[in-house]
Amino acid sequence: MEKVYKTMKSVGVCDLVMGIVVTVFGCATGAFLITNGARLLKRKKEVLF
Secondary structure, eight states, X not given: OHHXXXXXXXXXXXXXXXXXXHHHHHHHHXXXXXXXXXXXXXXXXXXXX
16 A cells, blocks of 8 residues: 555656646746747838738
8 A cells, every 4th residue: 555655646746846847838938929029029110021
């Protein structure tokens, strides 16, 4: 029975770490996209189609 609890503990820790990593990556990606969008809006007069 102790092996089951150790396995559940390690899986829980792994899930928690992955959740934090995904959240940080999502926030960084969102900030990057907002910054690039602002740069495009700032220079929209220079863009020719």
